[in-house]
Amino acid sequence: MPPTVSVIVPTHNSAKTLGACLAAVHRLRHPVTEVIVVDDASTDDTRAVARRFPCRLLVTDRNAGPAAARNRGIRAATGDLLFFLDSDCAPEPDALGNALAVLREQPDVACVHGIYALEPLFDDGPVEAYRLTHGHHWRLRHVGRVRTTLFAICLIRREVFDTVGLFDEKLRASEDVEIGDRMGDRYGIVLTDTVVCRHDDDSRLGSLLAKQFRRSQMLIPVALAERGPAGIRANSAAGLLTAAAVPATLPTAPLTGGWPVLSLLFLVLFTVAEPALLRFVLRRRGLPFTLFFFAVHLLVQLAVVGGAVVGGIRHLTDRDFGPSRATAAKTSR
Structure with missing residues (x-):
């Protein structure tokens, strides 16, 4: 049957x-x-x-x-x-x-x-x-x-x-x-x-960023509890790191005559951090949408990074924050 x-x-x-x-x-x-x-x-x-x-x-x-x-x-x-x-x-x-x-x-x-x-x-x-x-x-x-x-x-x-x-x-x-x-x-x-x-x-930018920030707080606790190799990841490490570097390097602008040279450099690096993604968006959506895509993508990556940092801190300071098996392990120690 x-x-x-x-x-x-x-x-x-x-x-x-x-x-x-x-x-x-x-x-x-x-x-x-x-x-x-x-x-x-x-x-x-x-x-x-x-x-x-x-x-x-x-x-x-x-x-x-x-x-x-x-x-x-x-x-x-x-x-x-x-x-x-x-x-x-x-x-x-x-x-x-x-x-x-x-x-x-x-x-x-x-x-x-x-x-x-x-x-x-x-x-x-x-x-x-x-x-x-x-x-x-x-x-x-x-x-x-x-x-x-x-x-x-x-x-x-x-x-x-x-x-x-x-x-x-x-x-x-x-x-x-x-x-x-x-x-x-x-x-x-x-x-x-x-x-x-x-x-x-999601169709509204504000609610999208809030959701990404909220959901990404579980990224580090779940990753730390994983027993096997890392699984599927929607975002690459290179993309997340270069996105975080864009605002992080803004304070260096006074050192380069008021121009945020380092931030602009990391913005370019962020755009090309995933070449396959860049090619895919250009091919399927065209150049104008690609510019819009990476502007939104930068904000989303920053929300993910911010949420992951907050979630990591919460996981360290709150024994009940994280997957059940992870919190059980922390309690037993």
Whole structure:
């Protein structure tokens, strides 16, 4: 008998996108056994949207984050395979079938996840175009066997959770990276460009920078807790370092006649720090958008660096800040 598939959609205040997500689920060419929507205490019309579709709706009383929502979906699901979708993602009709094909062709693989399309779910302007361009590129760069799981669109064998446990509900960011590290060498993980979804991404610069700052606070605690080699990274070390050097060298301007020579030099180095990214943006979006792209990208990298520094300090000073296994290790010492 072919394996049964449960679709799990964690959601919070996603009335704008959930309808498109669930409509796309019902256009999948491969049949699914059930669709489970886990509403994480939404305050908008998310539940009303979900009730328009043939799905099982689970509702939580308080907002507990995506890890807790996914865990509730896992406990409720009956399928042999679990197909996770973020509620702002709409899978292409062949996405599930292509993920199943990877599992059939590579029996040691237990987890298959995919990439964002360049085209948005809803076109909300240039900031969103920046996000999708960057997200599409860094995922493409890592296609193949990986050690990281990204659950925006992901098919995984149920048995994995019986072995490594569920998502760490302490984490509201990097929870998928952390569980992927726990999978370690036990299970094969594949990132493929044959499993594609259209994504509704951040479209306002201020909220994007705030989110990046908040989420990046878990980067160092999760990285320190990793037991295997580093997994997928959306941003390169060279890009982050040269971005940080741009404002850091501004105080040297009086030494060069009032001109921020060093800052300008590091700005150029930042732009070319990832040559493949520069070529990709130029080729797909053109020169005017490329200039806009790297201006926004600089601000995003600074938010990531700032968040990582703050998160590292919090991890050192607060024994409860970080993944459960990391804080447990600190407590035992």
